[in-house]
Amino acid sequence: MPLITANNFFEPGKRYFRDFSPGDEFYEALLEAHQNLTDEQSAQLNAKLILLLANHIGDIAILREAMALAREDTE
Amino acid sequence: MLSTYRYPKFEYRTPPELMAPGKAGRYPVVVVGAGPVGLGTAIDLAAQGVPVLLLDNDDTVSLGSRGVCYAKRALEILDRLGCGQTMVDKGVSWQVGRTFFRDEEVYSFNLCPQPDHHRPGMINLQQYHLEERLVARAGQLPNIDLRWKNNVVSVTAGEAGATLSVETPDGFYTVTTDWLIAADGARSHIRKLLGLDIEGRVFMDRFLIADVVMQADFPPERRFWFDPPFHPGQSVLLHRQADNVWRIDFQLGWDCDPEEEKKPEKVIPRVRALLGDDRPFELEWVSVYTFQCRRMRSFRHGPVFFVGDAAHQVSPFGARGANSGFQDHDNLAWKLKLVMDGKAPDSLLDTYTEERGAAADENILNSTRSTDFITPKSRTSLLFRNAVLGLARKHAFARALVNSGRLSVPSHLTRSRLNTPDEDGFAGDMVPGAPMDDAPIAAPGGEKWLLSILGNRFQLLYFVEDAAGIDERTAATLASLAGDAVPVEAVVVARSGAAPSGLRTVHDVAGRIAERYDATPGTTYLARPDQHVAARWRVFDPVKVQRAVAVATGNAVPNLMEAA
Known part of the structure; x- marks a missing residue:
C-alpha cells in the first residue's frame, strides 16, 4: 500500500458532520502537546513523535516515501 | 463619511408612559438592542403573534459595515422571517474561498458543493444594509413597538419578570415585562447591570479593517493570504460587498499603534500594495479591532435571556458571530411562544441555553482553532503552520488542515434532550437535532423549496x-x-x-x-x-x-x- 496523502484523520466511534473537523482536532492536539515547551524541548518532542509513529507504521517502504516527500522543497 | 451609503435617521417618539406619567407600562416581552439579532428576535416573536417592545439607544443603523458575511442558515432563518430575498438581492452571493501562501494558491473550498439548495453558502452584505432591511420588515408588523433613543439605565429581575428604567430625550420612564431579551451586543449593558460574567480568552493580535470603494474584477470569492509579498509575515483577507465596496482585513500584530494604523496615510499604501496597480479607490471606513472568544455560562437568568454577542463572542474568522445570533432567536422564539401560551413548561426555556450553549462551544472551538492557525503563538506552531502550507501545494491531506477560517455552518444539536433517539436505521446527516437540509419541491401553492x-x-x-x-x-x-x-x-x-x-x-x-x-x-x-x-x-x-x-x-x- 502506498503512502496515504488524502485526508485520513478520524477517531473511532466519533461522528463528524463537517469534513474539516477531524483534521482540525488532530492539529489542535498537536499544538497542545507542544504547549509551554521551549524550542529545544519542542524539537525533542517532534523527534520522539516521529520515532513512535514510524514504528507504528512499520513498513519501511512507506517511511522512505514519506521521508522523500518531506525532504522535497526543504533545502 | 460613507460615499455609497446615507444613514437613515429613525424618528424618536415620546413613549406613551411619558405622555401619561406615573404609569409603568407592562409588556409580555421586551427586547433590548435593535441590531441584527435584536431585530431578528423581535420579528420572530411578533410574526408568531407575540407583541414585542424593542428598545434601542441610538436612532440609526450600524455605523460602518462591521459584520459582512451571512451564511446559508442565517438566510434560511431570514426567509422564515419574511426578509431573506431582499438580503440576497442586495448582497453578493458567493460559495468559493481561495487561500494563498505567499504568492501561490494552496487551497480552495466550496461552501455548498451540493446542487439544489435555494440559498448560497454565503452572502456578503454591509451590516447597515442588513439592519435597514430588518427595520423595514419590523415596520410591517403592527405588534412591534420599536423605540429609538430609548436607553435602558437600570434593570431588576425576579420571579415575576423584569423592571427596566429607560432614559429618553423626554426623561425617564419605567416598564415591567414578563420576559426580557438582551440583544445589546458584546459589551451588553444589561449583562453588566445584572452583574453577570462572561468568560473566555482574549487574543493578542490586532487587525485593520478597511472598506474600499473601487472597480475591480476579482470574482465574488473570499480570498485569504498567508504571508503575502504585499504584506509580509501577516495575513490578509478580501471580501466583495454590495455597491463595489471591498472589505480588506490586514493582520497587524499586537505591537502596532492602533491610532496610527487608522490614518489614511498608513492605510492607503497597504491597499495600494494589495492592488498592485494604479486603479483609483476611495477609503470608506477604517477600524482597528482585537477580539475575544468567550461566552456566558448560562444564557438564561430567570426571566432574562441573552442572545447574540451579548451571550457569546468569537473571532471574526469564520463569520460565526451574527450568524450564530440569528440561530439563537431561531431557537428561543418558538419555545418562548409555547411557554407563554401555556403549552409547555418553563423548563423548556432551559433548553435554549443547553442547545445554544453547545452551539456556542462549537463556534468558539472552531474560531479558536482558526485563530491559532492564522496567528501562531510560538516558533513551533509557526513551523507546523508553514509546513502545512508548504505541503498543501501537493498533498490533499495538508490542504484539509489549512485553516483560514471554518465558515459558519449550523450545529447538529445531537445531544439535546428534546431529541427522540433513533430506533430505526438511517444513513446521512439528518439525525435528531440536525438543522434540516433544503431541497426542491413542487407544490400546489407554487412553493419551490x-x-x-x-x-x-x-x-x-x-x-x-x-x-x-x-x-x-x-x-x-x-x-x-x-x-x-x-x-x-x-x-x-x-x-x-x-x-x-x-x-x-x-x-x-x-x-x-x-x-x-x-x-x-x-x-x-x-x-x-x-x-x-x-x-x-x-x-x-x-x-x-x-x-x-x-x-x-x-x-x-x-x-x-x-x-x-
Missing part, C-alpha cells in the same frame, strides 16, 4: 411514492394531529399524486428530499418550529409522534400502556 414550507410550528413529513395511495384511515390519523394541544401539521412528501382528506402534499421533484433524508415509503420525520429534526421513524405511528412532540416541548410523555 422544502424549507419555504417548514417552520413556525411542528410538522410531520410523511414520505410515500404516490400520495393518492394513502388509505383513508392513515390520512385521517395524519390530519388529526393538527388538533393536538401542540398542533402538528402533516405534510405528505410524494413523487406523485395528491393526498386524501385535504392533506398538504408536496412533490419531491428532483428526488433530493428522499436522498438527503434517506427516506423510503413510510418514513416519517418530526420537524421542530425552527426547522430541526426532532425525531424520525421508518413507519408512521401516531403514538410515537405524540411522545416525540412531548419530548420536544419538555412536556410529560403520554402513558404508552394506554396506547398499546
Whole structure:
C-alpha cells in the first residue's frame, strides 16, 4: 500500500458532520502537546513523535516515501 | 463619511408612559438592542403573534459595515422571517474561498458543493444594509413597538419578570415585562447591570479593517493570504460587498499603534500594495479591532435571556458571530411562544441555553482553532503552520488542515434532550437535532423549496411514492394531529399524486428530499418550529409522534400502556 496523502484523520466511534473537523482536532492536539515547551524541548518532542509513529507504521517502504516527500522543497 | 451609503435617521417618539406619567407600562416581552439579532428576535416573536417592545439607544443603523458575511442558515432563518430575498438581492452571493501562501494558491473550498439548495453558502452584505432591511420588515408588523433613543439605565429581575428604567430625550420612564431579551451586543449593558460574567480568552493580535470603494474584477470569492509579498509575515483577507465596496482585513500584530494604523496615510499604501496597480479607490471606513472568544455560562437568568454577542463572542474568522445570533432567536422564539401560551413548561426555556450553549462551544472551538492557525503563538506552531502550507501545494491531506477560517455552518444539536433517539436505521446527516437540509419541491401553492414550507410550528413529513395511495384511515390519523394541544401539521412528501382528506402534499421533484433524508415509503420525520429534526421513524405511528412532540416541548410523555 502506498503512502496515504488524502485526508485520513478520524477517531473511532466519533461522528463528524463537517469534513474539516477531524483534521482540525488532530492539529489542535498537536499544538497542545507542544504547549509551554521551549524550542529545544519542542524539537525533542517532534523527534520522539516521529520515532513512535514510524514504528507504528512499520513498513519501511512507506517511511522512505514519506521521508522523500518531506525532504522535497526543504533545502 | 460613507460615499455609497446615507444613514437613515429613525424618528424618536415620546413613549406613551411619558405622555401619561406615573404609569409603568407592562409588556409580555421586551427586547433590548435593535441590531441584527435584536431585530431578528423581535420579528420572530411578533410574526408568531407575540407583541414585542424593542428598545434601542441610538436612532440609526450600524455605523460602518462591521459584520459582512451571512451564511446559508442565517438566510434560511431570514426567509422564515419574511426578509431573506431582499438580503440576497442586495448582497453578493458567493460559495468559493481561495487561500494563498505567499504568492501561490494552496487551497480552495466550496461552501455548498451540493446542487439544489435555494440559498448560497454565503452572502456578503454591509451590516447597515442588513439592519435597514430588518427595520423595514419590523415596520410591517403592527405588534412591534420599536423605540429609538430609548436607553435602558437600570434593570431588576425576579420571579415575576423584569423592571427596566429607560432614559429618553423626554426623561425617564419605567416598564415591567414578563420576559426580557438582551440583544445589546458584546459589551451588553444589561449583562453588566445584572452583574453577570462572561468568560473566555482574549487574543493578542490586532487587525485593520478597511472598506474600499473601487472597480475591480476579482470574482465574488473570499480570498485569504498567508504571508503575502504585499504584506509580509501577516495575513490578509478580501471580501466583495454590495455597491463595489471591498472589505480588506490586514493582520497587524499586537505591537502596532492602533491610532496610527487608522490614518489614511498608513492605510492607503497597504491597499495600494494589495492592488498592485494604479486603479483609483476611495477609503470608506477604517477600524482597528482585537477580539475575544468567550461566552456566558448560562444564557438564561430567570426571566432574562441573552442572545447574540451579548451571550457569546468569537473571532471574526469564520463569520460565526451574527450568524450564530440569528440561530439563537431561531431557537428561543418558538419555545418562548409555547411557554407563554401555556403549552409547555418553563423548563423548556432551559433548553435554549443547553442547545445554544453547545452551539456556542462549537463556534468558539472552531474560531479558536482558526485563530491559532492564522496567528501562531510560538516558533513551533509557526513551523507546523508553514509546513502545512508548504505541503498543501501537493498533498490533499495538508490542504484539509489549512485553516483560514471554518465558515459558519449550523450545529447538529445531537445531544439535546428534546431529541427522540433513533430506533430505526438511517444513513446521512439528518439525525435528531440536525438543522434540516433544503431541497426542491413542487407544490400546489407554487412553493419551490422544502424549507419555504417548514417552520413556525411542528410538522410531520410523511414520505410515500404516490400520495393518492394513502388509505383513508392513515390520512385521517395524519390530519388529526393538527388538533393536538401542540398542533402538528402533516405534510405528505410524494413523487406523485395528491393526498386524501385535504392533506398538504408536496412533490419531491428532483428526488433530493428522499436522498438527503434517506427516506423510503413510510418514513416519517418530526420537524421542530425552527426547522430541526426532532425525531424520525421508518413507519408512521401516531403514538410515537405524540411522545416525540412531548419530548420536544419538555412536556410529560403520554402513558404508552394506554396506547398499546
